[in-house]
Amino acid sequence: EEEEDEKIYKRYEEIVAKLPTTEGWSGHLIYQYQGFWYNSEVLGAAPLVVQRHFKARPSDILVASTHKCGTTWLKSLTFAVMNRKSHPPSAQHHPLHIFNSHDLVPFWEFNLYNNKNNGNRIPNLDILPSPRLFSTHMPYTSLPESVTLSDSRILYICRNPKDNLVSWWHYVNKFRSILSLEPMKVQEAFEWFSKGMSPMGPFWDHVLGYWKGSSERPQNVLFLNYDEMLAEPALHLKKMAEFMGCPFSSMEEEEEVVDQVIKLCSFENLSNLAVNKNGTTYPGVSNSSYFRQGKVGDSANYLTPEMMEQLDRLTEQKLHGSGLTL
Template identity: 45%
Template sequence: MATSNIVPEHEVPLSIVEKGWKSLHLTQYQGFWRPLKFLSGVMACRECFEACKDDIILNTTPKSGTTWLTALTFTILSHTRHDLDNHPLLTTNPRELVPYTSARYADGKVPDLTNLPSPCLLSSHLPYELLPTSIIESNCRIIYLCRNPKDTFVSLWYFLNNFLPEDEPPVPIEEAFELFHGGISIFGPFWEHLLGYWKASLERPERVLFMKYEELKKDPTFHLRRLAEFLGFPFSLEEERQGLVEKIERFCSFESLTSLEVNQSGKTRRGNPNKNFFRRGIVGDWKNHLTAETSEKLDQLSQQKLEAFGLTFKDVGK
């Protein structure tokens, strides 16, 4: 692990600070938006983190199935060590089992990650362009899960409302939509975040796995096998016969995770209620919140930004 000095927060080069989301003060750094109070941790992570070739990095845009992907990947990697009847996920939120890279640097110290099991499993919301150089150069595996922009926006709006004081009303969804549409959201612009990993997956498919939330929901069994193979831990014929894939699918399902006491009343190490990381977990909830006009605006922008690169979300319906 490198021992470089952390960049003091007052020395972080800032550009525009945006307050429109109410619960966050976002600053634009290297073309992407990040909560101001955590920016020094991002910079320190980029400077100090030393990846190994066996590391596995989970990446998502916020509210794109991060908790689900974390639970699935952790369970696949640890299924020979932990029986599902006595599993860490039964008493610990998935996000607490997988270190969030840049957050570990936020306190001004270089964390010791050497005691983590091998392969080392880490998570991140960082855009591909902001990943530490060592992650790219080490050829470690990167798994990226994205979600259609409409459901991502609605879920993000609900999520950030959880952090407002009880007596403060949320930012109106119409105003939040204009911010999101304009690229101003956590780790946004949303479309640029997707494209960084999409292009990387086309260039290095053996090292970057690009997944869609909607496809994972539609056929979780198929994508669990795909995920396990990419991780280098494919299910054996005996495990297939025993129904292990389907057991993991049910064990890590939204219904299963939300039923656990730890996710109903527990809190993260930062004091945030675990229940805030679960809402509905369905595809198409945007239809209950967006007008036909706003829906069409996101469709047009997605087509403009993504389709030229072969990336679409046509499977989410109208």
């Protein structure tokens, strides 16, 4: 079986080798697959293996996003809501105090199916108890069919493209410094992003895929907006719990469990924990790099008014007719 798996990875690597590639944002090769840009060095053929080999269960919950849209936060909230009976959010020892949410909610393509760290084995996820909780940055249109055809539920988070770009720019420069590369200028980041060549870009296509998914299958895809969640966390957390099939009871509301989850998962709380100040989840990536500022509108401090205007115009064009504004 092991050899079989190895052959499968090889076969997909051969497919990846034939895809269009270019040098990407961190000096690594990026490849274009089904309209989106993937980091070849980091992911290899993992997204293709996910697509063909993941078997969904109707009870599965998937946290989906593109990079730097609030994934770390949404993972924390989803985990805390789903496990609140066994791990009350007010408990002194909560898993989120000990682990970064990327450890608690693994990515398919970075972790579980990534043959750079799983020894070329397709993971046997059948052994996990239901409900299983996974995450992905893959676009909606490239999700495994078994997910989009089953009753599994997807929580998707997006944010306004200007803040997304600035968040990504800061993050990419952390990587570039680890790789001893010159920092990327904000103008360059703006150009990559506008061309649709940020990680998992084009950003707008990624967002629109899930937006369409959520209008076609509202029971299965919940479309969340980081900016709106920061403004009204309780409202959105209740929506999330309902969507996940575990709504807050009136007793829980009286006991302020909603506020406890919000507090537990707040930027303030999580970013100050030892695990997130000093820990690492992936080799070379410190957990602190997932926490920068956690605010809306910071992009105005970095982008020129012309860049902001151009991005607004581009966003308007791309989202035109979709009913979505960002």
